[in-house]
Amino acid sequence: MPDSRVPRPRRYLVCEPTYFAVRYAINPWMHPDVPVDTGLALLQWRDLVRTYREYGHTVENVPPVPGLPDMVFAANSALVLGGRVFGSLFHAPERRPESAAYTAWFKAAGHDVYRPESVCEGEGDLIPAGRYVLAGTGFRTTPEAHREAQEFFGVPVVGLRLVDPYFYHLDTALFVLDPGEPGPGQEANIAYYPQAFSPGSREVLARLFPDAVLATREDARVLGLNAVSDGRHVFMPPQATALAGRLAARGYVPVPVDLSEFLKAGGGIKCCTQEIRS
Numbered sequence: 001m002p003d004s005r006v007p008r009p010r011r012y013l014v015c016e017p018t019y020f021a022v023r024y025a026i027n028p029w030m031h032p033d034v035p036v037d038t039g040l041a042l043l044q045w046r047d048l049v050r051t052y053r054e055y056g057h058t059v060e061n062v063p064p065v066p067g068l069p070d071m072v073f074a075a076n077s078a079l080v081l082g083g084r085v086f087g088s089l090f091h092a093p094e095r096r097p098e099s100a101a102y103t104a105w106f107k108a109a110g111h112d113v114y115r116p117e118s119v120c121e122g123e124g125d126l127i128p129a130g131r132y133v134l135a136g137t138g139f140r141t142t143p144e145a146h147r148e149a150q151e152f153f154g155v156p157v158v159g160l161r162l163v164d165p166y167f168y169h170l171d172t173a174l175f176v177l178d179p180g181e182p183g184p185g186q187e188a189n190i191a192y193y194p195q196a197f198s199p200g201s202r203e204v205l206a207r208l209f210p211d212a213v214l215a216t217r218e219d220a221r222v223l224g225l226n227a228v229s230d231g232r233h234v235f236m237p238p239q240a241t242a243l244a245g246r247l248a249a250r251g252y253v254p255v256p257v258d259l260s261e262f263l264k265a266g267g268g269i270k271c272c273t274q275e276i277r278s
């Protein structure tokens with residue numbers, strides 16, 4: 001089994017953390033009085049980009065905008081599926097201007113961008129997994145945005161309720177190991193932290209993904225689930241040791257990348273990575 005996992009090259013969109021800082025608190029990880037080492041953040045982020053490239057993935061850059069300290073979290077700006085871009089409408093007024101900056105990039109790259117009418121934070125809460133899009137709600141993205149996404153993509157959107165403020169985005173509590181296929185065929189598989197979800201949503205996940213890898217609270221609290229998988233390699237924080245062991249036992253290859261400085265903003269590897277799915 002260990003050698004049966006096949007990586008697929010991906011296209012990622014990122015934004016350099018030139019202006020990264022913690023100036024406001026919109027999740028429980030953020031404390032504006034705790035200083036951020038922007039130099040260290042930049043080094044850690046460059047290491048992530050270098051690692052993606054080393055593993056054969058394409059990385060493209062959105063230019064950072066001064067005054068938007070969370071813009072590094074590219075995942076929140078859109079969900080791109082089948083080359084179609086479903087844009088963002090941020091919950092926090094501080095982050096709202098990011099949408100226009102990302103939209104400009106997508107337009108220059110030849111994509112139309114759908115502007116949601118309800119609060120929607122891109123891949124932070126909308127995660128394609130095989131024949132479904134898994135969709136978080138409770139803190140940021142609204143159920144109305146789930147319906148808009150379903151209408152836009154024509155893919156069944158499965159709503160999941162998040163209940164722990166530390167796991168305010170779906171991508172802090174769940175990631176896709178294998179995307180599977182959109183139609184009947186190879187099923188997707190995921191890893192997640194069950195306690196981040198309401199009881200009913202936990203049951204939904206157990207029904208849809210009986211083979212999922214479950215993570216502990218310790219793994220989740222170092223944002224171990226804010227990971228990126230190419231189907232074989234799992235780019236994840238080195239601190240999530242139990243999860244790394246469980247993934248390795250299932251034939252995945254954990255690739256440690258330390259983004260510790262970004263934890264001060266409540267973000268990690270996946271938050272910094274938007275996937276462009278053609």
Ligand code: ARG
Nearest residue numbers: 027073075124169265267271
């Ligand atoms: N400070 C940002 C916020 O609270 C962090 C976003 C992290 N991104 C993510 N995809 N979870 O909005």
